[in-house]
Amino acid sequence: MGFCEYTLRVNEEKGQNLKQIPDFLVVGAGINGLLVSRNLLALGASVMLIDQGEVARESSWAGGGIVSPLYPWRYSLAVTALASWAQEYYPQLVRQLLAETGVDAEFERCGLLMLDAPDQSDAVSWSVSEGKTMEVWGAGRIYEAEQNLAAGFGKGLWMPHLGHVRNPRLCKALIASLKQSPSFVLQTHMRVAGFEQTDNRIVAAYTKAAGSKESQSVQAGAFVLTAGAWTQQLLGSLKFESGVAPVKGQMLQYRLAEPLIDSLVLHKGKYLIPRRDGHLLVGSTLEYADFDKSLTKEGRKILQDAAVGMLPGLARYKPVRQWSGLRPGRAGGLPVIGLVEPHENLFVNAGQFRNGLVLAPASARLLSELIMNQRPFIDPQPYRPGTDPRGSLKAIEAQAS
Ligand SMILES: Cc1cc2nc3c(=O)[nH]c(=O)nc-3n(C[C@H](O)[C@H](O)[C@H](O)COP(=O)(O)OP(=O)(O)OC[C@H]3O[C@@H](n4cnc5c(N)ncnc54)[C@H](O)[C@@H]3O)c2cc1C
Numbered sequence: 104m105g106f107c108e109y110t111l112r113v114n115e116e117k118g119q120n121l122k123q124i125p126d127f128l129v130v131g132a133g134i135n136g137l138l139v140s141r142n143l144l145a146l147g148a149s150v151m152l153i154d155q156g157e158v159a160r161e162s163s164w165a166g167g168g169i170v171s172p173l174y175p176w177r178y179s180l181a182v183t184a185l186a187s188w189a190q191e192y193y194p195q196l197v198r199q200l201l202a203e204t205g206v207d208a209e210f211e212r213c214g215l216l217m218l219d220a221p222d223q224s225d226a227v228s229w230s231v232s233e234g235k236t237m238e239v240w241g242a243g244r245i246y247e248a249e250q251n252l253a254a255g256f257g258k259g260l261w262m263p264h265l266g267h268v269r270n271p272r273l274c275k276a277l278i279a280s281l282k283q284s285p286s287f288v289l290q291t292h293m294r295v296a297g298f299e300q301t302d303n304r305i306v307a308a309y310t311k312a313a314g315s316k317e318s319q320s321v322q323a324g325a326f327v328l329t330a331g332a333w334t335q336q337l338l339g340s341l342k343f344e345s346g347v348a349p350v351k352g353q354m355l356q357y358r359l360a361e362p363l364i365d366s367l368v369l370h371k372g373k374y375l376i377p378r379r380d381g382h383l384l385v386g387s388t389l390e391y392a393d394f395d396k397s398l399t400k401e402g403r404k405i406l407q408d409a410a411v412g413m414l415p416g417l418a419r420y421k422p423v424r425q426w427s428g429l430r431p432g433r434a435g436g437l438p439v440i441g442l443v444e445p446h447e448n449l450f451v452n453a454g455q456f457r458n459g460l461v462l463a464p465a466s467a468r469l470l471s472e473l474i475m476n477q478r479p480f481i482d483p484q485p486y487r488p489g490t491d492p493r494g495s496l497k498a499i500e501a502q503a504s
Contacts (some may be wrong), residue, residue: 144284
């Protein structure tokens with residue numbers, strides 16, 4: 104069923120004016136909501152995007168913007184499938200957005216250097232079977248590339264095609280582009296609190312504006328949940344279990360007088376990201392604290408110690424900023440993308456956990472293809488809502504540390 108049919112059915116039953124009801128209501132304006140909205144608009148649909156806060160001020164703002172899973176071989180091939188397509192597409196997306204909006208999301212293909220990974224032979228096997236360029240470096244090559252690293256690193260894995268993006272700017276460019284479309288409406292500071300349904304169809308979302316006790320009903324032809332770490336709150340109201348839950352991450356930022364590294368550097372699950380403007384980001388903690396986003400001294404110390412351990416020159420500096428975000432974690436480590444059955448017009452795209460920025464373009468493509476009943480570019484089965492997420496939320500931590 105295409106979006107026109109969703110809309111027509113709503114209109115037939117409600118007798119409303121087609122123009123007042125969007126084809127899609129997208130809930131959550133992080134990277135996933137923004138990219139899904141972009142794809143739906145490109146297909147000719149009308150879209151209302153709602154966020155309970157500002158556009159992209161949650162995880163999609165807080166993230167580091169590495170356009171790769173950390174230790175990519177430790178993830179399932181279903182994550183690799185999404186990541187591989189998105190990594191190819193990222194430069195084109197950033198170029199297109201720059202042309203459309205003048206905002207440069209600064210995609211930098213600076214390479215990722217992973218130091219002393221204990222499972223190096225698994226990494227090499229993965230790179231061969233997945234056709235990824237990966238070089239095994241000894242100490243000589245490591246220090247030739249990055250002179251300022253601490254002494255003592257003997258083994259490195261180098262993936263030259265990987266890089267990072269300025270994620271806050273990417274989201275800024277996306278919303279600027281969306282706003283150019285006459286078929287797009289944005290509503291911020293409006294929380295979706297539940298849904299009205301008739302049989303298996305969602306007919307409206309109950310929304311509450313910030314500071315108001317009154318709830319308003321917003322109709323649409325179909326509904327797409329891209330509410331990040333909060334997705335289960337919405338699905339829970341429909342008695343659907345998605346396995347998505349928040350995992351807090353804290354980050355630090357330094358302002359350097361001169362660059363200390365050129366590439367992304369990863370060691371024991373902590374990483375350094377050199378931005379073009381002289382900032383260096385350090386990430387990140389993994390904390391299970393429900394929806395608590397508070398910054399802690401302990402988090403700061405863990406990140407500072409890890410950063411100075413990799414790059415002793417940082418000891419001269421104090422971090423200029425600390426922040427946190429809530430990753431949409433999901434047991435089993437795979438996102439949930441597709442139709443939320445038995446509802447015939449409710450879709451979800453969430454649970455990308457630590458990889459939401461890299462996976463976003465591919466997740467949005469897959470969801471749009473499923474919505475439009477087009478042949479999906481990859482097998483959608485592993486991400487299907489209702490497939491029991493295997494393993495515990497904490498078990499996925501092992502993949503990334
Ligand atoms: C510290 C940290 C570092 C990270 N580093 C990386 C990295 O280097 N690379 C990478 O690929 N990924 C990284 N990630 C993960 C990535 O940031 C997330 O997976 C991704 O941003 C999730 O995007 P999202 O759109 O699903 O969620 P979000 O960006 O959290 O957006 C969800 C939106 O939904 C809104 N919302 C929620 N409930 C409702 C409701 N009921 N009504 C209306 N609106 C609602 C929220 O306000 C929010 O704006 C990192 C994350 C963190 C926290």
